[in-house]
Amino acid sequence: MNEKKICACVGARTRDIQTIEAHYKDNFIPTGWNLEYTCLDQPEAARALYLTGLCLRCGGQLPKKFTVPGELAGDALLEQIYHQMESYRPFDFRFDSGAYRTSLSMRAHWYMEQDDLTLGAKNAQFLKLFHAEYQGVVEDWISRRHAQEPYTAPRRDRKSTLLRAVLERARACGDLREIEPILDYYLPNAQEPLSSDMDSYLTNYQFSAIANISYGCEGIFVDLVIEGDFDDSGTNRCAIGTFKTLRQDNDAGRLMGQLCGVLMYHTTRYVNENLHRYTPKRELEAEFRRMQACGGQKEGTA
Numbered sequence: 113m114n115e116k117k118i119c120a121c122v123g124a125r126t127r128d129i130q131t132i133e134a135h136y137k138d139n140f141i142p143t144g145w146n147l148e149y150t151c152l153d154q155p156e157a158a159r160a161l162y163l164t165g166l167c168l169r170c171g172g173q174l175p176k177k178f179t180v181p182g183e184l185a186g187d188a189l190l191e192q193i194y195h196q197m198e199s200y201r202p203f204d205f206r207f208d209s210g211a212y213r214t215s216l217s218m219r220a221h222w223y224m225e226q227d228d229l230t231l232g233a234k235n236a237q238f239l240k241l242f243h244a245e246y247q248g249v250v251e252d253w254i255s256r257r258h259a260q261e262p263y264t265a266p267r268r269d270r271k272s273t274l275l276r277a278v279l280e281r282a283r284a285c286g287d288l289r290e291i292e293p294i295l296d297y298y299l300p301n302a303q304e305p306l307s308s309d310m311d312s313y314l315t316n317y318q319f320s321a322i323a324n325i326s327y328g329c330e331g332i333f334v335d336l337v338i339e340g341d342f343d344d345s346g347t348n349r350c351a352i353g354t355f356k357t358l359r360q361d362n363d364a365g366r367l368m369g370q371l372c373g374v375l376m377y378h379t380t381r382y383v384n385e386n387l388h389r390y391t392p393k394r395e396l397e398a399e400f401r402r403m404q405a406c407g408g409q410k411e412g413t414a
């Protein structure tokens with residue numbers, strides 16, 4: 113940690129638990145993780161995992177402490193810390209869909225980034241919590257316990273992840289070369305992300321990508337819509353992206369029409385190429401049971 117000052121707000125210095133809670137809820141911006149401990153191989157009462165953070169109001173450091181059960185040691189201790197890093201998301205409400213209800217969108221988006229880390233990035237972040245003398249032990253534990261994504265719990269794409277992947281794919285193929293220069297904007301994007309309560313995971317591949325073009329009073333719009341079964345919400349239609357050009361001429365109409373085809377093509381191809389990530393959990397579990405019955409050779413493969 114650097115030498116930055118501690119949050120000086122009244123809300124963080126009082127003994128009144130409700131006031132502290134309210135201050136954190138309104139001002140806590142998480143930034144990372146820190147673990148305080150002396151050893152891993154024996155029980156130790158004072159171990160604590162911190163979600164480090166900054167105070168939105170004064171800019172000072174505002175860590176949130178999670179006490180690690182003192183009786184734990186060895187593999188059980190590492191598993192507990194790993195699990196906390198994966199699931200400790202204080203002051204916001206995380207839905208099963210992966211969306212968040214929050215009073216501070218910066219915080220929810222940081223939590224969503226944590227949820228969406230690749231396995232390699234998550235393991236690297238975990239390893240960094242430990243002193244140099246324990247790096248070997250922890251690396252060994254990771255390779256035994258978390259070297260592969262569980263087959264039945266793959267990392268999912270959110271609605272915004274799908275749109276981003278489709279655009280990256282289309283851009284890499286050169287399919288947006290003529291179209292992007294005429295765009296006024298598209299949403300969501302990095303500066304204006306989809307709100308955290310909307311940006312849920314896509315957990316089923318049984319949907320179609322449909323693009324709609326429409327002329328507005330000042331320009332042409334294209335909406336990329338997914339229709340069918342894409343999650344368990346009961347909703348079967350959702351716009352995942354909107355594109356707008358200010359132009360209304362014939363050439364712009366042709367290019368925006370072309371954009372519809374490009375978006376539909378790349379969405380379909382991308383989902384087909386990443387089918388495991390879009391397969392419902394119950395199907396993955398059934399497939400996993402079949403694989404185990406055949407000798408369990410394929411465990412962990414995607």
Ligand SMILES: [Zn+2]
Nearest residue numbers: 119121167170
């Ligand atoms: Zn403060």
